[in-house]
Amino acid sequence: MTSTPTAPAVPLPAPHDMRCPFSPPPAYTEAARTSSVTRAELPDGSPCWLVTGYPEVRTVLSDRRFSADARHPAFPLFTPGRRELFARNPSFIRLDDPEHARLRRMVTGDFLVKRVEAMRPGIQQIVDDALDRMTDGTTEADLVAAFALPVPSLVICLLLGVPYEDREMFQRLSRTLLNNTSGVDEVAKAQQELQDYLGGLAAHKKEHPAEDILSRLAARDDLTLQEIASTGILLLIAGHETTANMIGLSTVLLLDRPDQVAKLADPAALPGAVEELLRHTTIVQTGLPRVAVEDVELEGTLIRAGEGVFAMLSTANRDERMFGADGRLPADEVDLDRDARRHLAFGFGVHQCLGQPLARAELQIALATLFRRLPGLRLAAPRSELVFRDDTVVYGLKSLPVTW
């Protein structure tokens, strides 16, 4: 039996409560308390669904009756800019199989677990160099600009074959694409610039191949230049913004919990600690959009074909039924001893993050090295003055003043 909920629709995207910046926006938590499936409303007034419970989020993300194809006219998106972007040239995360699988498989080989494991010494070197530069002759820095952002940016630039010298340009453009306040023209322009930049690089690499992903993509004759460029944009953006914000937010969480920092020094406990940080932080706080392509009944609610859905990773990862058991702290608390491996921070289903082995290696190395080398690390500004980014797809800190 299905029922129609009567509560007023939750307006999306909902803001965080900055007194509690690590918790999902109160509107989502509130919705999750009463039901796993709630009526919601996009900024343009069109209706959609908010799915907040752990099992339901897993269902939405793995059931093919929910499509990831953003070219679908009813696909739920926060901004007209994003609709424009995906209509022009979607990367594979906004496509369904078989198109999605065809493009994704072009790059899966670069993120194999064993390939990433072999990259650990190189990542360690990048982390050490960044800390050397950050601590050179000073005892204060903005951890975001000096460490959290450079480390993953350098790694993805090396992998892709993008010159790190160009970072100011592509970091600025990717922020425009990720920001919920960017206008249609701004988004179209930023996307075109990135597309031209990566397309140009790929064209060059076709003639002068090197040992990198863009060169390998450029050498294939079953890909268009546009497909290469949009895959490049996806990897470039996903590769740096996500991990950078995870490092920044995790650092603040750990500075507040000195007793738990010891876990990072224990190689056996480090991977589990990072899973818990991923679960608790869940940086894709706006959720993952999908559109139903058939009628689906979810938790007694009928979602009709053509209706949009947001799968909220953040509330699913705080689902007490899933993470509050075993005598551990409540799901809202960070507990580095918790078995958090079932978290959905990388999504679920066939679109689950392709770069997760790399993200794990980077986070483990970056956080363990940071706290080992700077045991006296602390905030250099009052906690209340930290500025969080609330208007973007990837949640995080604008800056993080620290001293040691």
Place this chain on the structure above:
Amino acid sequence: MQVSVDRDRCCSSGLCATNAPEIFDQDDRDSLVRLRQTVFLPSQFADLRLAAELCPSGAITVTEDIGTTPTQETDTAR
């Protein structure tokens, strides 16, 4: 316990190889899942169940069978 992997479904997330590296591998040629073992010890059963539960594409199936039924690998991906 019987384990089968459906390579057609695998989306190469690598989670199985991360959580149970002695049991699961990713093929160098197509990045898809490969089983490294055919017979499992009871000490590996928990890892196997977790790998099946966490596989995002539903490519790993664990059948709670008694005995040493051989494992299988569906290989229609090539």
